[in-house]
Structures are given as C-alpha cells and as structure tokens.
Amino acid sequence: MYKIVKREEMAHGTIILNEIEAPQIAKKAKPGQFVMIIANETGERIPLTMAEVNKESGTITIIYMMVGKSTRLFGALKVGESYRDIVGPLGEPTHIEKLGTVVCVGGGTGTAVLHPITRGMYEAGNNVISIIGSRTKDFLIMEEQMTKVSHDVRICTDDGSKGRHGFVTEELEIILQNQKVDLVVAIGPVPMMKFVSLLTKKYDTPTMVSLNPIMIDGTGMCGGCRVTIGGKTKFACVDGPEFDGHQVDFDGLMRRLQAYSVEEQISDRCGCKETI
Amino acid sequence: MNTYREKEAKYLTKKERRAIPLQPMPEQSPEIRKKDFSEVTLGYSILDAQYEAARCIQCKDPACVAGCPVGIDIPGFLEMIVEGNLNGSINRVWEKTALPAVCGRVCPQEIQCEVVCVVGKKKNTEPVGIGSLEMFIADWARSTGVKNEVEIAPSTGKKIAVVGSGPAGITVAGDLAIKGHDVTIYEAFHRAGGVLLYGIPEFRLAKDIVDYEIDQLRELGVKIICNTVVGRTVDVDELMEDYGYDAVFIGVGAGLPNFLNISGEDLNGVFSANEYLTRANLMKAFDFPKYDTPIIPGRNVAILGAGNVAMDAARTAVRLGAKTVTVVYRRTREQSPSRLIEIHHAEEEGVQFKFLTSPLEFIGDASGKLVGINCDKMVLGEPDEGGRSRPISTGEHEYFDCDLAIIAIGTSANPLLTRVTEGLELNRWGNIEADDKTGKTTKERVWAGGDITLGQATVILAMGMGRDSANSIDAYLKGEEEW
Ligand SMILES: Cc1cc2nc3c(=O)[nH]c(=O)nc-3n(C[C@H](O)[C@H](O)[C@H](O)COP(=O)(O)OP(=O)(O)OC[C@H]3O[C@@H](n4cnc5c(N)ncnc54)[C@H](O)[C@@H]3O)c2cc1C
Ligand SMILES: Cc1cc2nc3c(=O)[nH]c(=O)nc-3n(C[C@H](O)[C@H](O)[C@H](O)COP(=O)(O)OP(=O)(O)OC[C@H]3O[C@@H](n4cnc5c(N)ncnc54)[C@H](O)[C@@H]3O)c2cc1C
Ligand code: SF4
Ligand code: SF4
Ligand code: FES
Numbered sequence: 001m002y003k004i005v006k007r008e009e010m011a012h013g014t015i016i017l018n019e020i021e022a023p024q025i026a027k028k029a030k031p032g033q034f035v036m037i038i039a040n041e042t043g044e045r046i047p048l049t050m051a052e053v054n055k056e057s058g059t060i061t062i063i064y065m066m067v068g069k070s071t072r073l074f075g076a077l078k079v080g081e082s083y084r085d086i087v088g089p090l091g092e093p094t095h096i097e098k099l100g101t102v103v104c105v106g107g108g109t110g111t112a113v114l115h116p117i118t119r120g121m122y123e124a125g126n127n128v129i130s131i132i133g134s135r136t137k138d139f140l141i142m143e144e145q146m147t148k149v150s151h152d153v154r155i156c157t158d159d160g161s162k163g164r165h166g167f168v169t170e171e172l173e174i175i176l177q178n179q180k181v182d183l184v185v186a187i188g189p190v191p192m193m194k195f196v197s198l199l200t201k202k203y204d205t206p207t208m209v210s211l212n213p214i215m216i217d218g219t220g221m222c223g224g225c226r227v228t229i230g231g232k233t234k235f236a237c238v239d240g241p242e243f244d245g246h247q248v249d250f251d252g253l254m255r256r257l258q259a260y261s262v263e264e265q266i267s268d269r270c271g272c273k274e275t276i
Numbered sequence: 277m278n279t280y281r282e283k284e285a286k287y288l289t290k291k292e293r294r295a296i297p298l299q300p301m302p303e304q305s306p307e308i309r310k311k312d313f314s315e316v317t318l319g320y321s322i323l324d325a326q327y328e329a330a331r332c333i334q335c336k337d338p339a340c341v342a343g344c345p346v347g348i349d350i351p352g353f354l355e356m357i358v359e360g361n362l363n364g365s366i367n368r369v370w371e372k373t374a375l376p377a378v379c380g381r382v383c384p385q386e387i388q389c390e391v392v393c394v395v396g397k398k399k400n401t402e403p404v405g406i407g408s409l410e411m412f413i414a415d416w417a418r419s420t421g422v423k424n425e426v427e428i429a430p431s432t433g434k435k436i437a438v439v440g441s442g443p444a445g446i447t448v449a450g451d452l453a454i455k456g457h458d459v460t461i462y463e464a465f466h467r468a469g470g471v472l473l474y475g476i477p478e479f480r481l482a483k484d485i486v487d488y489e490i491d492q493l494r495e496l497g498v499k500i501i502c503n504t505v506v507g508r509t510v511d512v513d514e515l516m517e518d519y520g521y522d523a524v525f526i527g528v529g530a531g532l533p534n535f536l537n538i539s540g541e542d543l544n545g546v547f548s549a550n551e552y553l554t555r556a557n558l559m560k561a562f563d564f565p566k567y568d569t570p571i572i573p574g575r576n577v578a579i580l581g582a583g584n585v586a587m588d589a590a591r592t593a594v595r596l597g598a599k600t601v602t603v604v605y606r607r608t609r610e611q612s613p614s615r616l617i618e619i620h621h622a623e624e625e626g627v628q629f630k631f632l633t634s635p636l637e638f639i640g641d642a643s644g645k646l647v648g649i650n651c652d653k654m655v656l657g658e659p660d661e662g663g664r665s666r667p668i669s670t671g672e673h674e675y676f677d678c679d680l681a682i683i684a685i686g687t688s689a690n691p692l693l694t695r696v697t698e699g700l701e702l703n704r705w706g707n708i709e710a711d712d713k714t715g716k717t718t719k720e721r722v723w724a725g726g727d728i729t730l731g732q733a734t735v736i737l738a739m740g741m742g743r744d745s746a747n748s749i750d751a752y753l754k755g756e757e758e759w
Binding site: 024025028038042043044045069070073084085086087088089090216217219220221222223224226228233238249252255256258259260263264266 | 464465466502503504505508509510531532533535537541542543544545547548550551554555559560564565566567568569570571572643644690691692
C-alpha cells in the first residue's frame, strides 16, 4: 500500500496533487519517468508522470486531471488513505544536457509533467524560456513553480484572461523568429504537441514531446501503447514516452486514444451510480 | 457393459484392469461454457480416478516417467490412487512438481508423458490419462487442505532473489526455501503467477488455483514483492551488492509481443494477444464495468495465428460475446502448433478456421477503426530440407469483415532487464544464454531459466529448468560447486 501524505487541489478542484510514500521508486526516479497506479482491487492500471520526487522523504508527487472514472477515484482519496499498487519508475528518463536556449511549452496538466524536465534543463545551465497555456486563467497551474526554474515565463490563455490572448504556438513563433533556440520541449494535449511540432519543423528546431497513449503494463509486454515514430512502431512505455516531435504520427495517436471512448463512458456512469 | 465397476479398482485382476476403457474427463457442455469463464474440465470423481489409474500396467521401466520433463513417479502415484492412499499419492507427485494442479491441466501430455505410455501403443486404445489424474490428486489435496509435508532444512543464512513469479520462478523459490535458504521473489505486475495468471484464461486454469499455489509458496517462507520491475525499480547488480543477495535467478518469461508488420496494424481493434488476454484475465475486463479495465467486445473477431495462445484468445472472444470468431493461419491444420484438444474445444464452441490463409493488410474506416482484413490464399509448396512444406502465395486474395483482430504469432524476449544488466550474454534472439544443466548465465552468481532462456516453451519445461537452477544454486552456495 502506498500512503498519501499530501493532497492539494488546483484549477478549481479539477486537477489534484498527491504526494505519496514510495521510497523505492523515489530513490530511482529521474525526470520524465512515470508510474502505473492502481487505486483498489477492481481498479485499472493508470500511467501518471512523477511531477516531483523527494529522495530524502521517500515520496513521489503526481498531478492529474480528473477526466474519467479512474482519475476521479484517485481524486476522492484523502490524506492518510492509500493507493493499492504503484510500480515504477517506468519509461526512459529525459535526456538532460546543456544545449543553450531551451523553450519549454506546457499545456493543461502537461505543465505538471513538464516541470521536472524544465528544472533539469535549468539546473544543467540552459537559458530556459517557458510558455504555459490554458483555456482560462483559473485553469493555469504551476505558474509559481515554473517561474522558479525558468529565466523567462510567458503565459497564454485561450480567452485572454491572463497573458497572451491565444495559443502557445503563437508565443512560440515569436521566440523562434527572434532568437536561436536549441531545443523545444512540448508537453500537453496531443493537438497542442502536434501544432508545436509542425511549427518548429518550419524553423528546423529540434523538438521533444511526451506521448500519452493508453497503457496496460508499462513494461513492453502488451504493445497497447504502440505509436508510429518515423514510420516505425515503438512502444511508448519502454522506448518513450518522449520522442522527436518531428517524427511522431500524431493523428494516429489521437485515433488510438479514442479506442475505448464508449467503454469509458459506461465505466464512468457506473461509477457515479455507485457513489450516489 | 461396465462390468469392471462391480469391484473396487484395487481388487481387479490384471486382466480385468486391462479391459477398463479410458474414463472420459467430464466437461462442461459447449453451449453452457460459451457464456461464462468457468473451467471447461470438471475433474474426475474418486471412482473415475481409481478406475482410470487402474489402467496403468505398472511398467518396470516406465516410458511415461522418461517423457515427463520433471520425471514424476507416474506409476507410483497412480497405484496409490488405486489403493485409496491419496495422501501418499499427492506427496509422491509433490516430490517432483510444486504445481500439479497446473501441470495436470495445461501440460501438453499428448507430446510428453502420455504419448509414450505403453497402454496407448495398443491398437484402438487410449493411453492412461496421466494429466487428468494429476489434476485429480492435486484438486483433492486443495479441497481437503492436505499440505506438502516436506521438511524445511535449517536456515543456511543465504539470501536469494528470484526475478519473475511465473512457473520457473515459483519452482526455484519453492525448492530453495525447502533447502533452508531465504528467498524473495520480485514481480513486475501487481499480482504473482506470470503467464498462469495473465495469459492462460480462467476457463482453462481457474485463477484461485494459481493463488492457492502462490499461498503455498508463502507458507514455505518465500517472500513475494510485487510492483517491482527489475531493471527499473532495482537492478540485478544492486540486488547483489546493496540488498545483499548471494544469488539471483532470472525467470522473466518471454513477454514481448510480435506483430505482423503489415499495414493497418495501428488501427483501433487490432490487439496483441498479450494485451487482449491481460485485459481479460489479469485485469478481469470480462467483469467490466465491475472491474474498471475495458475491453472491446468485438462482433466479428479474427485471430491471427493458430498456437495455444491463439486458441485462448479465440475462446476468450467467444465468451465475451462475439458473433463470429475466425482463426486465420497460413499453414494447414496438421501444421498448427496448438494442442489438438484446444482446437477441438475451440471448434465445439463455434470457432471457425481458415487454413492456408495469410493476412495481408488490415482495413480501417475514416475514424481509424478496424473493419476488415485482406488475406492471401496460400498453397503448400515442396517440403524444405527439414521436411516441412512452406506455404506459398497463390496470388488470390480473400477479404472478410472483422471489428477485432488479435495477433497471436508468438512472443520474443523482453529486453527491459537484459538491456541494463551488464555481463549477461544473449543469443541472437535476445534470450539469455544459460547452461542447459545448471541454468548458470555468463554473469557470476546469476542463473536464468524458463521462457527467457528457451524462447516460448511450456510450463513444465520452465519448471524443470527452475529445478535444475535451484539445485545448482544450492550446491554453489554450499561451496559444493565452483562458479
Ligand atoms: C506516460 C503517461 C504519463 C501521463 N501522465 C499524466 C499526468 O502526469 N497527469 C495527468 O493528468 N495525466 C497523465 N496521463 C494521462 C492519464 O493516464 C489519463 O488521463 C488517465 O489514464 C485517464 O483515466 P480515466 O479512467 O480517469 O479516464 P478515462 O475515462 O478512462 O479516459 C479519459 C481519457 O484518458 C485516456 N486514457 C484512458 N485510459 C488510459 C490509460 N490506461 N493510459 C493512458 N491514457 C488513458 C483516454 O484516451 C481518454 O481519452 C499520462 C499518460 C501517459 C501514457
Ligand atoms: C496465452 C498462453 C497460453 C499458454 N498455454 C500453455 C499451455 O497450455 N501449456 C503450457 O505448458 N504452456 C503454455 N503457455 C506457455 C507457458 O505459459 C510459458 O512457457 C511459461 O509460463 C513460462 O514460464 P516462465 O516462468 O519462464 O515465465 P512467465 O510465466 O512468463 O513469468 C514471468 C514473470 O516475470 C515477470 N517479469 C517480467 N519482467 C520482469 C522484470 N523485469 N522484473 C520483475 N518481474 C518481471 C512477469 O510479469 C511474469 O510474471 C502459454 C503461454 C501463453 C502466453
Ligand atoms: S508434469 Fe506434465 S508431463 Fe509430467 S506427468 Fe504431469 S502432465 Fe505429464
Ligand atoms: S507408461 Fe503408461 S502403463 Fe506404463 S507406467 Fe507409465 S502410465 Fe503406466
Ligand atoms: S503499455 Fe504495454 S507495452 Fe507499453
């Protein structure tokens, strides 16, 4: 059992932070890696990135958006309660090195996943510019944390309630037009990563994205997480989850993410009934 | 008529014994079992078992024992069943296998112990039902709570880590615990059992049997730590250096699904058998939405491949409510690698077969959902040097509709652990090189066995290798064997 020692709500309670006791995982975890989590006996295995790792206290922090049955179940757990199973760290860690200027682009909960990578890039001595976006200012997360590990932070909201009125890609294009950028790291909804990658391709700027296909085991055993990278099949859980954005078949990924949309609705509805 | 049934089996004369026909294994009828996941084989009654065991003529030099990869004293345990000494019988079996309830159900007896049985050599006579009897005696022990009476040797103070909780790891762990060692199993999944749990379906091997066997292991003092991916959560070298293990056994199986590498393979509705069976078995998707893991039920299901795994996938699809399930195989029925009993069971449940048919491409609709499959019709060519005829394309195509396709063309070695473990030599398929007799790898104090060394094999072979490794580890730790 893995005990929750801290719980916070963000973005009007739609996004939850849990700090969890998992000393063995904390000891080994590196930026960019994820865990698979099961809430209870009947739960499914859900992949979530470690947004923070504390090796001294032996805890890991996850930040997730409540989008369906399982993440809502997670969100209902209180401090002192436990997750049944957590396994990790999984996936390849981010390749962090001193490159020069790195632009980190985060959208929605993707910002939580982006944070440890941004910090890694910052600590490695890069000039870090961060762009964080959300629908509206109330749903913006981790602005403070990102500010601490960036030389410059830019905000974009779809409705203009804070920062630039528009998409992160517009802000990114201005930067690309005005200075040399050595790497763009983009993490967020699939369409966002797709359009960032299309844009940086025009400027020939290397781009790294983090993919979130549906996973079961997270160890390369089922092939359910397969994605097409440069025409070749890769397993995101062992070869990724980070890939060269210019090689990713984003449309294919989006289609595969819809595979269980009907079942997810059934599952979610059924869950509501149980809690009433 | 059943005149032999007028006497108790143990009082029958040799001649009367020889006249006993094969006692059929009671099975759930196809019409009923198609609709649920309960076990197909129902098991012998004690009388069935005694008459079946009495068919054994107690060979002096039993061929069956030589045919069993772990050398169970088959005539010995059978005769005790006839005599009614069930306790003695199960203990005789336990001397050689820790998982009789599993072996009795899933061993390919028709190519191992039973194929060589002399009774079956007579014309029109079936061999002794050794597997069914092993299942009987193991089930009897479980239902009556009879436990293995082996004595556990005094503690040696040596610590061994076993990686993977499949049949190979279970055997190594049990054997070494009995020899007095301190054993810990590390398992990647959240539950122990390996393929027995996540691969072989409930209707062939009920999961409470696997759980029971795992509990027996715990009673021997074996510790089982789940949720630990060796190579990620902890490394082999760390286990030896930081955790203080004196030896490590690697039994991680062959869990990397092969794909066909044809177009359309990333469509929604195309699965590896590993994913499909894991969802259905381990995550209990058949009980969705009570359990949270979903599975696409499929109306018209195509299974690509015709081995045991393909049959398991096909029969799972039937139970999940598919209208049609079609096995597509590029060779002939005779060349199919599956057990005949499994093909037979599948056919009884309505599974159809397209032999000499090879998948060419998956066809999807605009939203990326699978709608059909295009195949190549094949003929058998001239036999090659090995005497096996290769299928060759006729150039003629066949299309059929399907909304679910399950690829069951085998698995390879998962490189997760081997990629990060220095000093382990691999063969060209990525399997760990290990000594045939001892399981020793090229890395000091590290042994390996089961599917990770053999490629995809069988439960009993994995167990046999586990036993050899356990003996070698024990001898090495006692200083009786050099590295
Ligand atoms: C490597 C990786 C890291 C991730 N990190 C984070 C994170 O840090 N924070 C966060 O909020 N989300 C993260 N996700 C996404 C998260 O796993 C899904 O939001 C979650 O599984 C949804 O489950 P649900 O039952 O609540 O919703 P559902 O109703 O089941 O599904 C909602 C959506 O989530 C997707 N999804 C469903 N099941 C899975 C699954 N098993 N694996 C992946 N996606 C699935 C579906 O495409 C669907 O569109 C990550 C995904 C991956 C693969
Ligand atoms: C669907 C199916 C049906 C089958 N039917 C039959 C049958 O009828 N009869 C028969 O004899 N054989 C059958 N087999 C084959 C048989 O199951 C295998 O040969 C046998 O299970 C191999 O045992 P193993 O111990 O080597 O590995 P496995 O049973 O594969 O167990 C390996 C274990 O190691 C774990 N693991 C993997 N990597 C790591 C890691 N890095 N760290 C920690 N743990 C790890 C896995 O999660 C797994 O639990 C079937 C196989 C399948 C897939
Ligand atoms: S373990 Fe398998 S091969 Fe050996 S006797 Fe039992 S069924 Fe036959
Ligand atoms: S070969 Fe057949 S008859 Fe002979 S001992 Fe074995 S089971 Fe009995
Ligand atoms: S999640 Fe199963 S192979 Fe990646």
